Amino acid sequence: MPDRRRPSIAARIGAMGQNRIGALILLLATVAAIVWANVADGSYTSFWETHLSIGIGDLHLEFTLHALVNDALMAIFFFTVGLEVRREFAIGELTSWSRAMVPVIASIAGLVVPALLFVTIAAPSGHAGAWGVVISTDTAFLVGALALVGPRVPGRLRIFLLALAVVDDIGALSIIALVYTDTFSPLPLLVAAAGLAGVYFTRYLRSGRGPVYATLAVIVWLAFLASGVHPTLAGVAIALLVPVYRPNRRDVEHALELARTFRQSPNTEYARAAANSLRESISINERLQSAYAPYVAYVILPLFALANAGVVVDGEILAGALQSSLTWGIVVGLVTGKFVGIFGSTALMKSLRLGEFGPGLTLDRIAGGAALSGIGFTISLFIIDLAIDDATAQNEARAGVLAASVIAFAVATVVFRVSDAVHPEIETGRTLVRPVDSTRDHTYGPDDARYTIVEYGDFQCPFCLKASGSIPEVQRELGDDLRYVWRHAPLTAQHPNALAGAEASEAAALQGRFFEFERALFADQEHQLPSDIVRIADQLGLDVEKFERDLESGEVTGRVRDDMLDAEAMGITSVPTFFVNGRRHVGPFDAQSLIRALRTAPQPEPQLQPRAEPRS
Known part of the structure; x- marks a missing residue:
């Protein structure tokens, strides 16, 4: 019987659970700030205006608690944002323009449209210059909310939204640096530049890098503070210089x-x-992301919310907010602007067949994600503090951000519930979501064959080994009437080397040797360590240097990940899983059972495409 353990992509449930907890803590901190500000407004304000002095002798810095959170702790938050940006451009979703095109263009539209709507609506308030409040999506709330109310199989939507959020963050950080820097002194930036150069070259130290990074980070942060550029941007600048790479x-x-x-x-x-x-x-970038993520999610962002979300809510203030063009500019900019910009641009790209949309990334799912992007909490509150001086206007703006976030969450929830009703998971799982494409898939047999078998499998799974023995018998019986397709669904939780084997087979495929490599992996399932994989490549006569380079490429990892996301979109929870003429096969997978299923299944429409690599 097939292996019923979940495919590796389901391991993301743990990470999504962490995101969910972080979002809930952030929400509780927001509610606590609002309650505190309304129950004891005087103590809320006076507490965060408490002055601190840090230093020795004549060298000291003075901060309020509010500034300590916004200028110092938030630099760590922006540092983690910078790490994610660096990773995505180096080995993530933004390495390939065809893959990155959709979220990049959607994010740009999601920056421009809200800003235009805000300026149009908020102009009478005299605060049109605060348009930066509506440009950014709160990544922490976005991911947490997606875990709470998102669709049943959010894999591709989640990757799309994370890539979009990275570009969104780049835009927001650039605008903070260029638009919301009041005073500027170039000399300290020379010190910052020297410190950043030191950060770059620290990677070449053989040991003791941690203390050096920490010391240089403090120097760079102080230099940014002295220059007038907001010191949180020091975190981004440092993060972009931290090395990131796939394990060698x-x-x-x-x-x-x-x-x-x-x-x-x-x-x-x-x-x-x-x-x-x-x-x-493991690269320093990924180690730092893992180390700082819990502190950012569970401490820094909740403290930021506690320090910045304290909106005083009474009849007079609510009445003022309801009549304020500033408040409505923020609500319309975030809720309507984000939705129109992101959904409108992706719908246009899809209709024009621009960019890459994988199975599961449907327009109704994108609509829910676009609505969810209207949650502009963290950076929106951050920019309010930079762009608006008047206390009353700040209250109105904060009320607008909170109202927009609630509305965006509610709209997204409705859209996702309707989407799941329109695309029931059980029906999605019965049908192959991605048609066979011989220019992409690993196929054996003619493209105009009467019958097609698609197998999702794992090179370390013993049941997949058994199934692979059945396929040649089916091929002998049906001859050129059969086309066989292999796709990846590695169970990394149970088979530690399964993902490496899948990626290695893709590296071999770049040299035209996929099926030979597949057979070698199945021939020895117990020995698939990195050295074993390279030994197989050498025995097959592959260019080993190219093979090792390809193992670290985004093309190879992206190809395997796409198959895994397809498997998730179809609810595949066991391997091997077969699709016979596009319909999911239920039952035994011995040769005679597969032959009977093929002969009784409805015939697919023929797809005339270039013939792919043969499986000899």
């Missing part, structure tokens, strides 16, 4: 060797060496 095979092998040495001779020295080697095999 040799580093992984070295870590494994040290771990084996420690197992044979346990002692402190070997334990430290093994731990250091394992840590160093």
Whole structure:
């Protein structure tokens, strides 16, 4: 029987759970701030205006608690944003223009349209210059809200929204630097530039990088503060210089060797060496993201909300907000502007067949994501503090941000519920969501064959090994009437090397040797460590240097991830899973059962495409 364990993409549930908890804590902090400001407005204001002095002798800095949160702690938040931006451009969704085109254009439209609507509506208030309040989506709330109310299979929508949020953050940070910097002194920026150069070259130190990074980060932050450029941008500048890379095979092998040495001779020295080697095999960027993410989600952002979301709500203020063009400019800009900009641009791209839309990224799902993007909490509140001086206007603006976030969440919830009703999960799982394309898929057999089998599998799964033995018998029986297609659904939670094997097969495919590599992996499922994979490539006569380079490429990882997202979109929870003539096969997968299923299944429409690589 097939392996019923979840495919690796389901491991994201844990991460989504963390996002959900972070969003709930942020929401509780927001509610606490509003309650505190209304129950004891005087104590709320006076507490956050408490002055602190930090320093020694004549060297000291003076902050209010509010400034400490907004200028210092938020620099760490923006640092994590910068790390994510750097990662996406290096090895993530934004490495390929065809893949990045849709979220990039949607994000730009989602910046421009809200700003135009805001300026048009808020002009009478005299605060049209605060248009930056409506440009940015709150990534933390966006991801948390998607986990709470998103569609049943949010994989591709989540990736689309995260890529969109990265571009959105770049735009927001650029606008903060260019538009909302009041005073500017160039000399301290020379010190910052020297510090940033030091950050870049720190990667070449053999040890002790952590203290050096920390010291230089403080120097750069102080230099930004002295220059007049908002010091939170120091976090972004530093993050963009932190190296990011996929784990190198040799580093992984070295870590494994040290771990084996420690197992044979346990002692402190070997334990430290093994731990250091394992840590160093992961890029500094990803290590820092993992280290800081809990503090940002559970401490920094809730503290920011507590310090900035304290809107005084009484009859007079509500009446003023309801009549304020500033408030309505923010509500319309965030709720309507974000939706029109993001959904309108993606709908236009889809109709013109521009960019790459994968299965599951339908217009109704994008509509829900576009509505959810109207939650402009963190950076919106941040820019209010920079762009508006009048206390009454700040209250009206904060009320607008909170109202817009609630409305956006409610609208998105309705859209997602309707979307799930229109596209029931059970029906989606019965039909192959991505048609076979011989220019993309790994196929054996003619494209005009009467019958097509698509298999989602895992090279370390014993049931997939059994199924792979059935396919040749089906091919002998049906001959040129059969087209066979392999797609990836690795179960990394149970098979630690399954994802590496899938990516290695794609690297081999770039040299035209996918099926040979597939057979070699199935022939020895117990030995698929990085050294084993390279040994297989060498035995097959591949260009090993090119093979190793391709293993670290975005093209290879993206290809495997696309298959995994297809599997998630169809609710595939076991492998092997077969689709016979586009319909999901239920039952045994021995050769005779598959042949009977093929002969009794409805015939698909023939697709005349160039013949793909043969499976000899």
